[in-house]
Amino acid sequence: MDAEAPRTHTRTAYTDADGGRWCEVHLDTYRLPSGAETVRHRIRVGGGRIGVVILARRGDDILLVRQWRPTVGRWAWELPRGFGETDPASDALRELAEETGLSGTTATVLAYLDVDSGMLENEVAVVEVQVPGDHPLRPGWAGDGEIAQARWWSPHDITTAIRTGDLRDTFTLAALGASDATRRGRPSG
Secondary structure, three states: OOOOOOEEEEEEEEEOOOOOOOEEEEEEEEEOOOOOEEEEEEEEEHHHOOEEEEEEEEOOEEEEEEEEEOOOOEEEEEOOEEEOOOOHHHHHHHHHHHHHOOOOOEEEEEEEEOOOOOOEOOOEEEEEEEOOOOOOOOOOOOOOOOOOEEEEEOHHHHHHHHHHOOOOOHHHHHHHHHHHHHHHHOOOO
C-alpha cells in the first residue's frame, strides 16, 4: 500500500467577503513519503458543501442548460448544477426547479465525483432525476436569470456535441460517464 503524505501546515491565502461562504483558497504543505515537502493550493467552494450535478432525463433525452461562463469566456451547454443544502437527491430536485421550472418525479444518486482532485476540495454528487414528458421548460424562471436557454438533447445530439467540442464541461462529461457506467451495470430485463 502507498504511504500517505500528511498535511503539515495550512495557510489561508484568500477568503471571500462572506467568510468563506463562496470561496476559500488554502496553501497546504505536505510531507511526501520521501521526506521532501511540497506546497499545494486547495480550493473550497460553497463553504465545503457537497455539490450536485443534475442528469435530468425525459425518456432517453437529457436536459442541458446554456449559460455564460466568464471564467472561460464563452457560452457553455452543460448539465444543471449547484451547491447542496440538505441531501444530494433533495438538492438536485430543488436546483432543477430553480433553474428550469421542472419538477422531477424521482432523484437517484449515481456517483460522487472529485472534479479536480489536484485542487478542488468539494465532492459533487451526480443525481439522475426523472422528469415527466409534459412539464414545460422555463429556464431561469425563479432564479437570477443565469440560465439563458434549456433544451432536451437526444443521445445522438450529445455524442455529436462531445465529438465537435461543443460540449466540454468537466461536470457534464464526468456525470454522463458515470450515468453510462451505471446504466451498463444494471441487469437487463
